[in-house]
Amino acid sequence: MISRRGFLRLVGGSFFSMVSLSAYAIGIEPMLLTHVTRYSLTPPNWPAGLRLRIVALADIHACRPWMTPERIASLVRDANALRPDFIVLLGDYTASMRLVTDGVPAPEWAQALSGLKAPLGVLSILGNHDWWSDLEAQKAGAGPVVARSALEHVGIPVLENDVVRLEKDGHDFWIAGLADQLAFLPSQDHDGFKGLDDLDGTLAKASDGAPVILLAHEPDIFPKVPRRVSLTLCGHTHGGQVRLFGYSPVVPSRFGNRFAYGHVVEENRNLIVSGGLGFSILPVRFGMRPEILSIELGLA
Numbered sequence: 001m002i003s004r005r006g007f008l009r010l011v012g013g014s015f016f017s018m019v020s021l022s023a024y025a026i027g028i029e030p031m032l033l034t035h036v037t038r039y040s041l042t043p044p045n046w047p048a049g050l051r052l053r054i055v056a057l058a059d060i061h062a063c064r065p066w067m068t069p070e071r072i073a074s075l076v077r078d079a080n081a082l083r084p085d086f087i088v089l090l091g092d093y094t095a096s097m098r099l100v101t102d103g104v105p106a107p108e109w110a111q112a113l114s115g116l117k118a119p120l121g122v123l124s125i126l127g128n129h130d131w132w133s134d135l136e137a138q139k140a141g142a143g144p145v146v147a148r149s150a151l152e153h154v155g156i157p158v159l160e161n162d163v164v165r166l167e168k169d170g171h172d173f174w175i176a177g178l179a180d181q182l183a184f185l186p187s188q189d190h191d192g193f194k195g196l197d198d199l200d201g202t203l204a205k206a207s208d209g210a211p212v213i214l215l216a217h218e219p220d221i222f223p224k225v226p227r228r229v230s231l232t233l234c235g236h237t238h239g240g241q242v243r244l245f246g247y248s249p250v251v252p253s254r255f256g257n258r259f260a261y262g263h264v265v266e267e268n269r270n271l272i273v274s275g276g277l278g279f280s281i282l283p284v285r286f287g288m289r290p291e292i293l294s295i296e297l298g299l300a
């Protein structure tokens with residue numbers, strides 16, 4: 001039998017644990033513990049002697065009070081300190097959450113991102129929130145969205161079904177960027193979300209046998225990605241924001257946990273999904289710290 005005092009202590013203790021756990025999930029983990037997640041792999045048919053270090057930032061969701069231009073600038077310093085060959089931005093710079101105290105105008109987050117520096121440059125793609133937050137583009141059924149203009153204004157190229165050819169140590173390779181797969185919200189003109197992605201058209205622009213690294217905001221495209229692509233890099237899922245024992249209860253993907261987070265290898269094809277940096281829906285992260293990716297290719 002548990003005594004009355006014991007019962008009260010238990011209830012009080014549980015209450016205190018719940019409060020601490022909530023504080024940890026809402027406050028400490030997301031705000032202070034951004035860390036670097038490192039991957040090292042050599043994809044099939046990767047050219048011998050081509051060593052690349054790629055740093056990727058995903059899902060910044062700029063807003064006050066937790067993803068201010070100052071915090072973005074500090075993430076930029078962390079990214080630069082990893083000394084990557086090039087840096088990729090995987091979309092969702094904007095926030096569409098009700099709980100934020102204030103938005104951060106696109107020129108301000110873009111200015112903070114303009115501090116990213118790497119020898120082969122910085123390349124970006126857009127995410128669903130970059131489209132959804134641009135009401136004019138939604139109405140017009142076309143871009144360029146505000147986020148694209150802001151990135152280009154600070155000299156960061158935006159790949160929407162487009163490719164860039166890079167070279168390191170005498171080896172050429174392609175970076176292909178897919179336009180967003182959920183760009184348009186459901187409307188009178190179409191049921192469900194409408195994407196702008198053109199995977200075949202994009203890869204056709206990578207016109208020779210050099211390796212391809214594909215940037216795609218949402219990982220749901222992965223089953224369609226051909227073996228020709230050495231590595232697909234995605235964001236969007238935030239790893240579900242809550243992840244325990246390798247399982248995320250809520251994942252914004254029609255494949256559930258299959259592409260929720262991390263390094264996935266299917267049929268000899270490689271996918272890495274970033275857990276991202278910001279929040280969507282609720283400012284909660286648990287078991288899924290905000291992360292910067294540092295990916296080494298061709299080291300092994």
Ligand SMILES: [Fe+2]
Pocket residue numbers: 092127128129217235236237
């Ligand atoms: Fe997204």
